[in-house]
Amino acid sequence: MSIIEDKLNTLGLELGPAKSSVANYLGCKRAGHLLFVAGRVSELRGEVGTDVTEEAAKTARDTVLAILSIIKKEINDLDLISGVVKIQGFIRSSPDFNNHPNVLDGASDLLVELLGDNGRHARTATGVNQLPFGATLQLDIIMQLK
Amino acid sequence: MSIIEDKLNTLGLELGPAKSSVANYLGCKRAGHLLFVAGRVSELRGEVGTDVTEEAAKTARDTVLAILSIIKKEINDLDLISGVVKIQGFIRSSPDFNNHPNVLDGASDLLVELLGDNGRHARTATGVNQLPFGATLQLDIIMQLK
Amino acid sequence: MSIIEDKLNTLGLELGPAKSSVANYLGCKRAGHLLFVAGRVSELRGEVGTDVTEEAAKTARDTVLAILSIIKKEINDLDLISGVVKIQGFIRSSPDFNNHPNVLDGASDLLVELLGDNGRHARTATGVNQLPFGATLQLDIIMQLK
Numbered sequence: 001m002s003i004i005e006d007k008l009n010t011l012g013l014e015l016g017p018a019k020s021s022v023a024n025y026l027g028c029k030r031a032g033h034l035l036f037v038a039g040r041v042s043e044l045r046g047e048v049g050t051d052v053t054e055e056a057a058k059t060a061r062d063t064v065l066a067i068l069s070i071i072k073k074e075i076n077d078l079d080l081i082s083g084v085v086k087i088q089g090f091i092r093s094s095p096d097f098n099n100h101p102n103v104l105d106g107a108s109d110l111l112v113e114l115l116g117d118n119g120r121h122a123r124t125a126t127g128v129n130q131l132p133f134g135a136t137l138q139l140d141i142i143m144q145l146k
Numbered sequence: 147m148s149i150i151e152d153k154l155n156t157l158g159l160e161l162g163p164a165k166s167s168v169a170n171y172l173g174c175k176r177a178g179h180l181l182f183v184a185g186r187v188s189e190l191r192g193e194v195g196t197d198v199t200e201e202a203a204k205t206a207r208d209t210v211l212a213i214l215s216i217i218k219k220e221i222n223d224l225d226l227i228s229g230v231v232k233i234q235g236f237i238r239s240s241p242d243f244n245n246h247p248n249v250l251d252g253a254s255d256l257l258v259e260l261l262g263d264n265g266r267h268a269r270t271a272t273g274v275n276q277l278p279f280g281a282t283l284q285l286d287i288i289m290q291l292k
Numbered sequence: 293m294s295i296i297e298d299k300l301n302t303l304g305l306e307l308g309p310a311k312s313s314v315a316n317y318l319g320c321k322r323a324g325h326l327l328f329v330a331g332r333v334s335e336l337r338g339e340v341g342t343d344v345t346e347e348a349a350k351t352a353r354d355t356v357l358a359i360l361s362i363i364k365k366e367i368n369d370l371d372l373i374s375g376v377v378k379i380q381g382f383i384r385s386s387p388d389f390n391n392h393p394n395v396l397d398g399a400s401d402l403l404v405e406l407l408g409d410n411g412r413h414a415r416t417a418t419g420v421n422q423l424p425f426g427a428t429l430q431l432d433i434i435m436q437l438k
Contacts (some may be wrong), residue, residue: 185416
C-alpha cells in the first residue's frame with residue numbers, strides 16, 4: 001500500500017471507486033513529468049451562497065478523494081506523485097457570494113495532510129454561474145510525477 | 147501534406163485561414179514540449195440553453211479546426227503534434243443548462259478522429275455567463291509536441 | 293537590481309510588497325522549467341460593464357505588478373524568468389459586457405514592455421459572474437524559468 005493510502009487510512013478516509021469519464025475524454029493525461037487531471041465535479045449539487053454554503057468545503061475534500069482514485073487507476077501507484085502543482089477550482093455560486101477561497105481550503109488542506117510540503121500548491125478559485133450536472137464545484141488539478 | 151491534414155481531407159474538412167489574435171497576444175506559445183494555445187472563441191454567438199443549444203457541439207468541432215489553423219501557422223507542420231494534453235472549455239450558458247460535457251464532445255471527438263489514441267486528452271467543461279464578443283464557447287488547448 | 297526591475301523604474305512603476313496567500317496555498321509553484329503562479333485578484337472591486345469598466349485595464353496592469361512581487365519573493369531574481377507562457381484572465385463582468393480582451397491588454401502590454409519578445413504569451417479571457425472578495429479580475433499566469 002502506498003504512503004498516501006496509509007495516511008488516508010490513518011485519517012479514516014478511503015479512495016472509493018474510480019468513476020469513469022462522462023464522455024470521450026481521459027481521467028488524466030501525462031505529459032513529461034506533469035499529470036493533467038480532467039476536471040472532476042463534486043457529488044454535491046447546488047449553488048454556494050444559496051443552497052449549499054456549509055457543505056461546500058467538505059465536498060471539495062471529497063472531490064480530492066475521487067481525483068486520487070482516478071489517478072491511482074491510471075498510474076497504479078499514488079506514490080509516483082512527487083507534488084501537487086496547481087489547482088483550478090470552479091465554484092458554482094450566487095453573485096453575492098465571494099468567499100471562494102474558503103471552499104477550496106477543503107481540497108488544499110487534505111492534499112497538504114496527505115503529501116506534506118510536496119502537497120502545497122498554487123491555486124485559483126473562481127466563481128461561475130453553472131457547472132456540469134448542476135455540481136457545486138469542479139476541481140482541475142496538475143500533479144508532478146517522479 | 148501532414149497526416150492530420152490528410153485525415154481532414156478524408157473527412158471532408160479543411161483548416162481554413164488562421165485568424166490573427168484580437169489583441170496583444172500570441173496564437174500559441176511553446177514551452178519545452180508543451181504548446182499552450184490561446185483561448186479561441188467560436189464563430190457562433192449566443193447562449194447555450196436559450197439561443198443556440200443544438201448548434202453548440204458543431205461549433206466546438208469548428209473551433210478545433212480554427213485552432214489547428216493557428217498551430218499550423220506557428221509550427222508549420224501539424225505532424226509535430228504528438229498528443230493532445232488538455233482542453234479547458236468555457237461554455238456560455240444559461241443558469242439552468244448543465245450538459246456542458248455534451249457540447250465539448252464536438253471538440254474531443256474530432257481530435258480523436260484526427261490523432262487516434264494520441265488525440266485522447268484530459269478535459270474540463272465549465273459554464274460561464276459571458277465570453278468575448280458574445281461567443282458561444284471558448285476552447286483552450288495544451289498540446290504536446292515531438 | 294534585475295533588468296526587469298530596471299525597466300519598471302524607467303516606466304515609473306514599482307513592485308510594492310508581496311501579499312501573502314489568503315489561505316492554505318503557495319504564491320507560486322515550480323515544476324521543471326514552468327512556474328505556475330496562483331490566481332491573483334485585483335485590488336479593484338466591482339463588476340466590469342456596470343461599476344468599473346474604465347478602470348479595469350489599469351487594474352490588470354497593477355495586478356501584474358503584484359504577481360511579479362510574489363514571484364520575486366519566491367525565486368529572488370526576476371531575471372530568472374525566461375518567458376511568459378500563458379495568462380488566464382477571469383473578468384467579473386455583467387452579462388452584456390463582451391470586450392474582455394480589452395481588459396486583459398492592460399496585463400499583456402505591461403509584460404511585453406518589461407520582457408520584450410519573451411513577454412509575449414498565449415492568453416485566454418473569460419467572463420464570470422463573481423470572483424473572490426468581489427474583485428474585478430483575476431490573473432493566473434504560467435511563466436517559463438531559465
